[in-house]
Amino acid sequence: EIRKDPVNPSHATFNLFVQAQTCKDVKHHFAALCRQLDINPKDFSCFYVTLKERLNYWKAKALWTKLDKRAAHPDYKQGKACIKNKCLVLGAGPCGLRTAIELSLLGAQVVVLEKRESFSRNNVLHLWPFTICDLCGLGAKKFYGRFCTGSLDHICIRQLQLVLLKVSLLLGVEVHTGVEFQGLIEPTGDNGWMAKLQPGSHPAATFQFDVFISAGGGRFVPDGFKHKELRGKLAIGITTNFINRHTAAEAQVAEISGVARIYNQKFFQELLTETDIDLENIVYYKDDTHYFVMTAKKKSLLKKGVIKQDYSNAEELLAPANVDHEALYRYAHDAAYFSTGGKLPDLQFAQNHAGQPDVAMFDFTCMQRAEHASLVRERRGKKLLMCLVGDCLVEPFWPLGTGVARGFLASFDTAWMVRSWGMGVPHLNVLAERESIYQLLSQTTPENTSKNYAGYSIDPKTRYKRVNLSSIQTNQVRTVILYLLNRDLNPSQLLPIVQALKLLKWCQKHTLGYENVNVEDFTQSWRSGLALCALIHHFKPQLIDMSSMDVSSVVHNNQLAFSILEKELGIPPVMSASDLANSGQIDKLSMVLYLTQVQSAFTMPAK
Ligand code: FAD
Numbered sequence: 001e002i003r004k005d006p007v008n009p010s011h012a013t014f015n016l017f018v019q020a021q022t023c024k025d026v027k028h029h030f031a032a033l034c035r036q037l038d039i040n041p042k043d044f045s046c047f048y049v050t051l052k053e054r055l056n057y058w059k060a061k062a063l064w065t066k067l068d069k070r071a072a073h074p075d076y077k078q079g080k081a082c083i084k085n086k087c088l089v090l091g092a093g094p095c096g097l098r099t100a101i102e103l104s105l106l107g108a109q110v111v112v113l114e115k116r117e118s119f120s121r122n123n124v125l126h127l128w129p130f131t132i133c134d135l136c137g138l139g140a141k142k143f144y145g146r147f148c149t150g151s152l153d154h155i156c157i158r159q160l161q162l163v164l165l166k167v168s169l170l171l172g173v174e175v176h177t178g179v180e181f182q183g184l185i186e187p188t189g190d191n192g193w194m195a196k197l198q199p200g201s202h203p204a205a206t207f208q209f210d211v212f213i214s215a216g217g218g219r220f221v222p223d224g225f226k227h228k229e230l231r232g233k234l235a236i237g238i239t240t241n242f243i244n245r246h247t248a249a250e251a252q253v254a255e256i257s258g259v260a261r262i263y264n265q266k267f268f269q270e271l272l273t274e275t276d277i278d279l280e281n282i283v284y285y286k287d288d289t290h291y292f293v294m295t296a297k298k299k300s301l302l303k304k305g306v307i308k309q310d311y312s313n314a315e316e317l318l319a320p321a322n323v324d325h326e327a328l329y330r331y332a333h334d335a336a337y338f339s340t341g342g343k344l345p346d347l348q349f350a351q352n353h354a355g356q357p358d359v360a361m362f363d364f365t366c367m368q369r370a371e372h373a374s375l376v377r378e379r380r381g382k383k384l385l386m387c388l389v390g391d392c393l394v395e396p397f398w399p400l401g402t403g404v405a406r407g408f409l410a411s412f413d414t415a416w417m418v419r420s421w422g423m424g425v426p427h428l429n430v431l432a433e434r435e436s437i438y439q440l441l442s443q444t445t446p447e448n449t450s451k452n453y454a455g456y457s458i459d460p461k462t463r464y465k466r467v468n469l470s471s472i473q474t475n476q477v478r479t480v481i482l483y484l485l486n487r488d489l490n491p492s493q494l495l496p497i498v499q500a501l502k503l504l505k506w507c508q509k510h511t512l513g514y515e516n517v518n519v520e521d522f523t524q525s526w527r528s529g530l531a532l533c534a535l536i537h538h539f540k541p542q543l544i545d546m547s548s549m550d551v552s553s554v555v556h557n558n559q560l561a562f563s564i565l566e567k568e569l570g571i572p573p574v575m576s577a578s579d580l581a582n583s584g585q586i587d588k589l590s591m592v593l594y595l596t597q598v599q600s601a602f603t604m605p606a607k
Contacts, residue, residue, distance in 0.1 A: 010036040011057045017166065018059075018143055023119045023177060026162060030169045044109050045083070047172035063139045067170065070137055071105050075419065075457050082108035082422030087211040088195060089113070090181045090222075094125070094157065095390025095407040096215030097164035097175075101138070102415035102458055103211075104171045106422065111207050112173060113197070115180040119165075120353035121157035122241040124291040126257075126283075126401025128446045129153070130463070131408050133453035135160075138167045153257075154285045160404070176204050184212065184223065187382040211385045211418055218391040219368060224375055225388060227368045228575075228587075234314060235280075235364040236296050237398055240332035240357075241289035241350040253343045256284040258399070267339075276303055277335050281399050284339060289350045289358070292336045293399050306331050306361075314365045323361060332359045368395045371590065373410070373438040374417060376427045385421050385430070387414045394442060406441055409449075413437045415458040436471040439572070440464055472593075500592055506599055507531070510538045516551045522591040527581060529557025532598075536564055539602040543568060554581040569601040 013036055017029035034041050037054040041047060048071075052064050071079065085108040089100045092114035103110045127135075132148050135155075140147045143163045147155065168175055180198040187193055192208035214222045221227050244250060259267060259282055272278050278300035285291045298317070301307045305327040311317045333347055349357035374387045389410045396403035417434045421427070437460050450456070450463055460467050500522075507519045514534035519525045526532060528551050537544045543564050549557060558577035565571045574590040 008057070010055055011059070014055060014057060014060055018063075020166075021162065023117070023162070023165065026165055026169070027175075027177070030166075041169070041172070041174065044104065044172035044174070045079075045107070048170060051170065063142050063170075066137060066139045066142075067167070073105075073457055075416075075459055076105045076107070079105065079107040081419045082106040085109070085211055085418065085422045086207070086209040087111070087213060087418065088207060088209040089213040089215060091215035091217060091220075091390070091392075092116075092161065092165065092175060092177065093215055093217055093390060094160045094164060094404050095411050096213065097161065097168050098408055099213050099215060099389050099411040099414055100168050100173045100175075101164065101171060102411060103213075103418055104168070104173050106415060106419055108211070108418065108422065110168075110173045111204055111209070112168065112175040113179050113181050113195070113204060114175065114177045117178045118353070119158045119161040121161075122289045122291065122350050122352070122358050123239050123293070123398075124154045124156045124285045124287045124289075125160060125404045126285075127153050127155060128405040128449075130446075130449065130453045130456055131405050134408060134456060135163065138163070143167075152287075154287055154401075156288045156291070159288060174204075176202065179204060181216070184384070186379045188380075192382045193379075193384045210383065211421065212387070213414065214386065214388050214392055215390045216392050218395045220392045221368075221370075222386065222388075222392075224377065224386065226371045226587075226589075228371055230367045230369060232365060232367070234298060235397075236298060236301065236314075236318065237293060237362045237364050238296055238328070238332055238335075238359070239291070239293045239362070239398070240336060240359040241291050241352075242336065242344070242347045243350050244286065244289050247345075249343070249345055250286070250290070253286070253340050255286055256282060256339060258283050258401075259339075271335070271338050272300070275334050275338055276300060277331060277338070279335065282335065282339050283399055283401070284336070290336070290344060290347070292332065292339070294332075294335055295364070295399055296331070296335075301331070304331050314363045318361055318363050325359075328361060329357055329359050362398075364397055367397065369442070370394070371587070372435060373414075374431055374434045376431060383427065385418065385427070387417060387434070389414050393438075405446075406444060409444060409463060410438075410441060412456070412458045412463065413441075413460055416460060419458065432472050433469050436469055437464070437467060439471060440467060503592065503595055503599060507535065507595060510535055510602075514538075514546065522588045522595070523586040526586065526591060528554050529559075529561055529577070529580065532561035532565075533557055535598060535602070536561060540568070565598060565601075569598070571597045571601060 010033060013029055013033045017026065017033055020026040020029055037051065039047065039050050039054065082103065087103045087108045087110045089096045089110060089112040092112050096112060100110045100112050132153060140163045143166050144159050165175060179202045182196040182198055185194040185196050192210065194208055195205065197205045214220065268279060278297040280295035280297065282292065282294040302310055305324055307317060308322050308324060337347060349359065352358040370388050370393050373393055377384045377386065390407040391403060393410050394406060396406065413434065417430055420430045448465060450465055455462050511517045511519050511531050511534040516528065517531045517534045519531050530549060530551060533544055533546065533549055537546050555577050558580045562573040562577055566573060574594040575587065580586055
């Protein structure tokens with residue numbers, strides 16, 4: 001069959017939309033398509049169906065087949081599961097957009113806000129097999145022909161955003177760029193929850209919603225959430241992109257998918273000897289650009305003049321005034337040149353959003369992780385479900401390439417949560433289930449998640465091999481809500497205080513009489529580690545020898561208690577032994593959650 005070029009103008013516009021390579025062009029061609037087909041993109045609930053009816057174009061059909069298949073999944077209940085919900089998504093990064101797609105498939109009205117006007121990140125994301133399968137299922141190859149061809153398992157951030165933006169728009173998601181979210185506005189009068197935006201006169205400022213998804217990227221912490229800082233040893237990451245001219249010579253150069261130092265000492269030694277560049281690891285992906293990400297040692301950065309002065313504090317060390325950009329460019333260039341055996345001809349930097357060589361240095365010494373993935377706020381009888389996804393939930397270490405894979409898992413988990421919310425499941429149960437699932441996220445790997453990628457859905461059971469949807473109980477979450485939202489107390493929420501007090505009494509009762517133990521609170525009293533050891537000894541004397549304990553070996557005591565509780569009772573530690581040893585670092589909420597688990601483990605009736 002010979003296909004003719006489209007004569008219908010909407011067909012041509014659809015082609016332009018599918019091929020568009022900038023955020024602006026995508027939006028422009030989409031608006032033109034809506035005008036030509038006389039469809040109002042605000043009619044979100046019937047948008048996709050009307051579009052399919054009116055755009056009777058063979059090239060679009062293959063895409064409809066894919067999207068229809070996804071939409072037909074029973075989880076979405078024919079797009080009716082969340083028909084009454086209105087969701088505001090903050091951030092059009094990969095995770096914000098991926099979540100928006102799921103929420104619209106569930107039937108919710110979805111508005112996405114993005115402060116940037118353009119998608120400009122060249123950097124490349126590693127994709128786990130399930131994310132490739134997921135994106136193919138959304139038609140990624142139709143929008144971006146080179147998507148994961150052959151054995152490629154990566155995509156640049158900009159392309160991923162473009163694919164997801166296009167799918168979002170086709171499914172009726174409203175995406176606004178160039179608008180900054182500045183905070184939530186509490187309900188007043190008849191109004192529900194709204195957002196304070198910049199510019200304030202933006203039409204989305206009148207949108208009232210009952211679900212707020214924060215996908216604002218690393219370090220973005222919406223009000224009410226707490227982040228935990230995981231401080232590791234100093235880690236300085238450098239990313240750089242070179243122009244890919246797609247020549248045969250470039251095509252032949254092999255990618256480097258993670259040469260960890262321990263595996264290839266010889267390579268790093270040669271690099272050091274020949275160039276004075278000292279790296280922990282390096283990754284090279286051939287994508288729209290030649291992309292490199294590496295972790296560099298401070299000493300070599302100082303020696304090569306990239307960092308001007310040595311400071312012990314990473315922030316001061318990497319402050320713009322302390323970095324010589326020309327030296328950084330040389331460092332990145334030489335590392336890239338050496339690691340590809342000098343085979344990439346004419347390495348020229350690609351440009352970043354500011355028109356400068358795309359080389360950047362980042363500090364990964366402290367990684368943020370949200371303590372909770374979700375919470376519920378209530379004002380004037382109007383409830384708001386707040387959820388974190390993507391980097392603002394768990395910040396990834398880029399050289400490991402976990403960002404988008406764990407990001408998508410959390411997007412699906414969040415959609416599953418919004419589904420329960422929309423279906424009227426009591427909010428404590430909704431939160432408890434979400435927190436139970438969140439506990440698994442940081443441990444996920446391609447190996448320990450299900451290999452049946454085609455079977456992945458928003459239902460966590462299809463993805464996580466071992467998931468206990470109720471490892472966190474509603475009474476624990478109740479305490480969470482209470483502690484986080486003490487401004488919102490109403491009589492029905494007083495119960496958690498009582499429960500926390502009961503927990504304290506229980507701890508006091510079972511640690512009574514132990515030397516150097518005096519439980520009075522959920523912080524200080526636990527510092528020496530002896531109170532935890534005493535609790536263990538009270539219930540399982542055979543597991544611990546109290547007479548050998550030394551009140552001053554604080555870290556050791558805590559370590560011992562944590563490892564016994566983890567090994568014997570399966571309770572993962574909530575903080576590091578040294579955090580607990582440092583009373584300023586003890587988080588009351590985490591301690592309450594931890595002790596609640598200890599209490600249930602010890603008081604569970606024997607089977
Ligand atoms: P992001 O992709 O960070 O998206 C968040 C979005 O929210 C952004 O578009 C931001 O503009 C928007 N936003 C933030 N605040 C507001 C607000 N108040 N109002 C409106 N919009 C807002 N990962 C790698 O694996 N390798 C890399 O080399 C790499 N390089 C990166 C370079 C940069 C500059 C950044 C920011 C991230 C990089 N990442 C990298 C991380 C990777 O991009 C993320 O893991 C992945 O994109 C998933 O992130 P996300 O969707 O949660 O957030």
